[in-house]
Amino acid sequence: MTALDTKSTSLSPGNTENPYPLPGLSTAEVDRIRASRGEQESRRGLSPGWRIVREIVTEPMFLILIVTASIYFILQETTEAFFMLGAIALISAISWYQSSRAQQALDALNAYTQVLVRVIRDNRLLEIKREALVPGDFVVVTEGDLIPVDGQLVLANDLSVNESILTGEAFAVSKQVEGNAEEQQIFQGTLALSGQGVVRATAVAEQTRMHQIGRAIDELDQQKSVLQLQVERFVKRMAILGTAVFFLILLVDFFRTREFLNSLLEGLTIAMSVLPEEIPVAFTVFLALGAFRLAKQDIIVKRSNTTESLGSVNVLCLDKTGTITENRMELRHLYTYQDDTIKSSREAGPGADLELIQTAMWASETTPFDPMEQALHRAYEQLAPTDERGVYHMVDEYPLSGKPPMMTHVFSRTDRPEIIATKGAPEAVLACTRLSETEKEHIREKIDRLSAQGLRILGVGRVDKIPETLPAKQQDLTFEFLGLVGFYDPPKKDIQASFQRLYRAGIQLKIITGDSINTTTAIARQSGFVFDHPPITGAELDELSPEQLAETTRETELFCRIAPEQKLRIVQSLKDQGLIVGMTGDGVNDGLALKAAHIGIAMGLQGTEIARRAASLILVNGKLDAIAEAVAVGRRIYDNLKKAIQYIISIHIPIILTVTIPILLNWKYAAIFSPVHVIFLELIMGPTCSIVYENEPMEPNTMDRPPRAIGQTFFGTRELLTSILQGLVITAGVLGVYGYGLAQGLSETTTRSLVFLTLLIANIFLTLVNRSFYYSIFQTIRYKNRRMVWILLLTISLMLLMVYLPPLAAFFGIAPLSWLQLGIAVAVGAGTTLWFELVKGWGTVDGRWSKVDG
Numbered sequence: 001m002t003a004l005d006t007k008s009t010s011l012s013p014g015n016t017e018n019p020y021p022l023p024g025l026s027t028a029e030v031d032r033i034r035a036s037r038g039e040q041e042s043r044r045g046l047s048p049g050w051r052i053v054r055e056i057v058t059e060p061m062f063l064i065l066i067v068t069a070s071i072y073f074i075l076q077e078t079t080e081a082f083f084m085l086g087a088i089a090l091i092s093a094i095s096w097y098q099s100s101r102a103q104q105a106l107d108a109l110n111a112y113t114q115v116l117v118r119v120i121r122d123n124r125l126l127e128i129k130r131e132a133l134v135p136g137d138f139v140v141v142t143e144g145d146l147i148p149v150d151g152q153l154v155l156a157n158d159l160s161v162n163e164s165i166l167t168g169e170a171f172a173v174s175k176q177v178e179g180n181a182e183e184q185q186i187f188q189g190t191l192a193l194s195g196q197g198v199v200r201a202t203a204v205a206e207q208t209r210m211h212q213i214g215r216a217i218d219e220l221d222q223q224k225s226v227l228q229l230q231v232e233r234f235v236k237r238m239a240i241l242g243t244a245v246f247f248l249i250l251l252v253d254f255f256r257t258r259e260f261l262n263s264l265l266e267g268l269t270i271a272m273s274v275l276p277e278e279i280p281v282a283f284t285v286f287l288a289l290g291a292f293r294l295a296k297q298d299i300i301v302k303r304s305n306t307t308e309s310l311g312s313v314n315v316l317c318l319d320k321t322g323t324i325t326e327n328r329m330e331l332r333h334l335y336t337y338q339d340d341t342i343k344s345s346r347e348a349g350p351g352a353d354l355e356l357i358q359t360a361m362w363a364s365e366t367t368p369f370d371p372m373e374q375a376l377h378r379a380y381e382q383l384a385p386t387d388e389r390g391v392y393h394m395v396d397e398y399p400l401s402g403k404p405p406m407m408t409h410v411f412s413r414t415d416r417p418e419i420i421a422t423k424g425a426p427e428a429v430l431a432c433t434r435l436s437e438t439e440k441e442h443i444r445e446k447i448d449r450l451s452a453q454g455l456r457i458l459g460v461g462r463v464d465k466i467p468e469t470l471p472a473k474q475q476d477l478t479f480e481f482l483g484l485v486g487f488y489d490p491p492k493k494d495i496q497a498s499f500q501r502l503y504r505a506g507i508q509l510k511i512i513t514g515d516s517i518n519t520t521t522a523i524a525r526q527s528g529f530v531f532d533h534p535p536i537t538g539a540e541l542d543e544l545s546p547e548q549l550a551e552t553t554r555e556t557e558l559f560c561r562i563a564p565e566q567k568l569r570i571v572q573s574l575k576d577q578g579l580i581v582g583m584t585g586d587g588v589n590d591g592l593a594l595k596a597a598h599i600g601i602a603m604g605l606q607g608t609e610i611a612r613r614a615a616s617l618i619l620v621n622g623k624l625d626a627i628a629e630a631v632a633v634g635r636r637i638y639d640n641l642k643k644a645i646q647y648i649i650s651i652h653i654p655i656i657l658t659v660t661i662p663i664l665l666n667w668k669y670a671a672i673f674s675p676v677h678v679i680f681l682e683l684i685m686g687p688t689c690s691i692v693y694e695n696e697p698m699e700p701n702t703m704d705r706p707p708r709a710i711g712q713t714f715f716g717t718r719e720l721l722t723s724i725l726q727g728l729v730i731t732a733g734v735l736g737v738y739g740y741g742l743a744q745g746l747s748e749t750t751t752r753s754l755v756f757l758t759l760l761i762a763n764i765f766l767t768l769v770n771r772s773f774y775y776s777i778f779q780t781i782r783y784k785n786r787r788m789v790w791i792l793l794l795t796i797s798l799m800l801l802m803v804y805l806p807p808l809a810a811f812f813g814i815a816p817l818s819w820l821q822l823g824i825a826v827a828v829g830a831g832t833t834l835w836f837e838l839v840k841g842w843g844t845v846d847g848r849w850s851k852v853d854g
Contacts, residue, residue: 017125019367020155020198024138033134039623045562060177067268071261079811083676090683107546117148120198133204140366142196142369144610146189150203153177153184154433156364158195158397163187189632191610194399195368197324231283242274246659253663256670268673272661274652276392282644282690289694290637298427299630308641309599311632313507313576314707316582316627317567317593320513320520322603323584323624324527325489325626329371331357331379332455332488335446337481342446354383356483360460362421363409366394372487373459392419398474403538403563404428404514406459417470420463421480425561425758429459432474433481445483451518454526455486504532505631506706508579512559512567520560531557538562541569567593570841582627585769586611601627628703646723646772651685651763654734655725658755661735669748672738672755676812680802681763684795688767693753695787699772726770726836730762734741737824753803753814754821760799761829764792769833776837 015694018024025033028331066088073081117129118140125140125510130148133139139604147161176183176195179225187197188208203209250267254260287308301307321327331345336352348357361380364373366389381387395417396410406424410417419798422429430440452456461479472478492498502509509529514522515537524531544552553573560569571593574581583590583597586604596616602615604622611617619626653677663669737758741751767788771780802808804816817825 017121018120019125020138020140020197022120022138022154023135025121025134026122029136030121031132033136037135038100049784053175054383056125068402071265071268073470074261075726080558084719085677085810095528118619128783133201135201135204136196137201137204139199139201140618141186141192141199143192143194145192146610146613147186147192147199148188149186150188150208151186151198151199151201153186153197154200155198156195157195157197157394158399160193161186162191195397196365196369209498222566231280232445235280241814242271242435243273245656246271249660249663252821256663257668262671265675266659266663269673269678270656274656277396279645279648279689281686282648283461283641285690286637286641286644286694290633294630294633297629299626300618300620301630302616302618304714309580310617310631311636312580312708313599313631313634315510316578317509317510317512317571317574317597318624319587319590319603320515320523321489322509322586322622324495324511324529327486327604327622328369329456329489330374331485332487333450333453335443335445335450335484339484340512342450347382348379350383352483352516355486356385356460358388359421359462359482360409360423360458360485361389361394361458362419363423364394371489372456375487376485396470398422400424402428402475404561406432406474410470410476417466420466421460422474422477423458423461423485424509426457426459426484426589428475429479429481431462432477432479432537432592433461435481435851436480437444442767443481443484447516450484450486450519451516452522453486453488454519454522455488455733456515456519458485458487459483472793479774491523492623492624494623498628498820499528499530501625501628502631502701505628505703506559507631510557510559510570512562512570514562515560517560524558529557533557535560535633537565541566541599550577564590564592567628568596571596578804584627585615590614613684632703635705636696636750638697639699639702640693642719643770643773644689644724645697646719647766648685648689648695649720649723650726650730650770651681651766653724654731654759654762655681657731658734658738658759662738667738668742669751672752674813677752677756678796681759682810684760684763684791688763691822692767692785692791695785695786696771697783699774701774726766726833729835730759730766730832733762733828737828740824747808749813750813750817750821752812753809753817756814757799757803757817757822757825758829761826762832763829763832764795765833766796767792771837772840774840776840777834 005634069085070089071082112562117130117133119126119133120140121129131150138154139151141147153159153175154177156175156177161173161175163173174183175186237473246267249270250263251268253263253311278545283526288308294301294307314742315813318324333342334345334348334353334356335342336356338352348354357376361376364376368374368377390412392413394409395412395415398408400407404425404427406422408420408422408430411419426443447457460482462482463477464480489778499509511520511529521535533556536552536556538561539548541559542553550573553570555578559570566588570582571583575596575598581597582599582601583593584601584603585594586602591610591614596601597616600615602618617630656684659673659678662672736753738751738755741754746754768777768780771783802812805813809815
């Protein structure tokens with residue numbers, strides 16, 4: 001294998017220094033390649049705009065309105081026909097607005113998740129969008145990257161890849177510059193498991209092998225969420241019900257009147273009132289806009305339906321490094337075995353201290369991207385009188401491996417090994433020495449002393465006598481133990497407040513780390529992390545039976561010296577117990593656990609691409625408080641969706657029953673509502689549902705409630721009973737007013753006016769009452785939501801114009817009301833909704849509401 005011979009430099013996004021002996025393409029060459037091949041883009045289907053149009057014109061409500069308008073034209077009732085056409089235009093405009101907002105949010109979300117790759121151009125190391133790559137580009141890949149091109153390896157340092165997406169075989173494949181053609185070839189979509197390399201791109205975008213066989217990782221099917229399926233199932237059932245009631249009303253009214261077209265209009269009226277087309281629209285809009293709002297807070301939700309699950313997370317598994325700590329490693333203390341002394345790194349001097357740091361540096365990557373290795377290179381630069389990194393080159397390498405892990409590098413000035421340096425978990429390094437058990441126990445005391453300060457400890461060793469041939473495994477080498485290096489990764493400043501916020505929200509927290517028990521417990525205490533049970537190690541975890549594992553994962557808060565497969569096992573065990581699990585991580589070995597968790601959370605953009613790809617949530621700033629914020633937003637979205645859906649169900653019930661009962665019972669003025677009345681109500685309900693409720697602020701107790709139960713939905717027994725009861729009470733009031741009008745001998749237009757206004761006023765109060773299922777209307781009236789104010793003012797204005805403006809009153813077939821009649825409509829409309837305030841008060845005082853709802 002040919003190793004990368006480079007000077008030390010960090011591959012941070014802002015660094016443009018080129019550490020590789022390759023200039024890359026020039027800007028002029030890139031432009032020439034683009035001009036010669038054209039800017040080829042993947043084939044696309046319909047544009048988003050046309051896709052929205054197609055969805056609108058195929059909606060059942062749109063088709064019903066077209067049929068209704070056609071019937072009015074046939075009956076030569078042109079005013080009603082043009083009203084229906086206007087309603088079609090207005091409803092389509094509202095649908096366009098809602099869908100466009102959702103699409104814009106999703107487009108912006110895609111822009112946030114744009115994949116960047118490192119490329120050498122103009123002798124600079126740059127980060128560019130994957131789509132900007134051209135054949136001939138020199139692409140830098142490191143551990144954890146998904147390869148963005150097909151190409152040939154030109155430089156490599158212990159590079160191995162997983163090609164299972166192409167071959168189906170999930171083992172590491174070594175890639176070598178001097179190997180055969182297969183070992184030199186790299187393919188897009190494969191995963192770099194270890195090492196690093198530079199690939200000369202031979203095919204990009206549509207020309208890659210991955211694209212040609214149609215198995216790109218980004219095109220994998222996404223399963224619909226439970227709530228999505230429930231919404232679809234509910235709408236489908238309502239559509240079936242609407243169809244059945246349509247034919248029932250059509251037949252009943254036809255046999256009563258023998259007028260087919262008028263009976264058809266009555267049937268279409270009931271069909272309009274039954275279809276809850278607002279629910280799927282609201283569901284899509286709420287989730288898309290919620291994801292977009294999170295993205296503006298540097299919380300990237302890769303799939304908008306993830307937002308619905310955020311509020312139900314009840315266990316959060318945290319990786320220590322980068323999640324709880326800054327991931328800003330600082331070499332803090334040294335222990336030199338030769339001197340048997342522990343000292344601050346600032347006190348380090350020549351001799352044994354320099355030898356320890358230099359050996360640890362040799363055991364690090366030549367181009368370090370790990371914070372600890374970067375710290376070792378910095379310490380070496382500050383301490384060494386002359387920099388020998390340019391004198392020696394790496395001739396062989398043993399990658400990080402073993403339980404616990406260690407890694408070994410072999411350097412030389414010629415072809416013969418001269419330096420063999422190792423670093424890793426102290427236990428792993430000690431196991432490869434000739435030290436006696438007494439000497440090892442003495443060193444373990446030093447390890448405990450350092451790790452009790454929260455330091456991350458690495459053992460360092462070197463081979464004193466270079467063997468003629470290197471063994472296959474680094475553990476078969478015999479090392480001289482040089483000492484320990486201790487790194488301090490400070491807890492994040494706001495970590496304690498973040499923990500408290502998550503604890504208050506009823507979320508269990510667990511730390512799962514590869515660090516030692518002493519280091520982990522020290523950092524946990526410094527961070528304000530609460531743990532009431534003894535920590536457990538990965539080795540102890542492997543000894544547990546499935547039953548013991550379930551109890552341990554449920555009760556234990558600290559898991560130390562955990563390997564990747566053990567991390568996956570912990571997550572799976574928690575899921576098997578019915579818990580909703582969130583998991584943080586940023587390394588290549590976190591991919592499986594992130595994918596297995598209900599919500600995988602990649603911490604920051606500095607982590608590996610495979611972690612970001614496996615995760616469903618990316619915290620750009622890497623702050624734990626962002627998780628609490630994401631949970632809060634997820635709960636807000638769920639709460640507002642619940643309010644909107646319960647509102648829609650509640651208000652549809654009186655519309656449906658007010659249309660059907662008079663016809664089925666052959667009441668006087670049976671056709672109390674026509675399609676124009678139902679459409680007017682739909683024009684109010686649509687914006688109220690998906691525009692007003694979507695903008696509702698988070699309620700004060702949102703993060704003081706426990707997570708909602710895993711099986712809780714919008715359509716649970718309690719939710720449906722509440723909505724149905726609200727709807728039936730409104731229906732009773734509306735039909736009571738109907739009966740009052742008949743008993744008073746009022747005309748059809750006056751009775752219709754009384755009934756219609758009562759329903760509109762009930763709708764207004766229902767909108768206000770359902771703003772919260774916890775707080776009274778006197779508290780929620782202070783919530784800031786301008787959209788709510790404008791929609792309600794518009795509704796009231798249109799209602800008054802419709803009743804008291806003669807042309808509109810004539811069109812809707814209603815008459816002005818007396819002050820007494822108007823007072824009755826207001827009193828009944830308010831009374832049939834405000835009773836729910838008593839239920840809220842009882843639930844709050846009794847404490848049941850917060851226990852049931854979540």
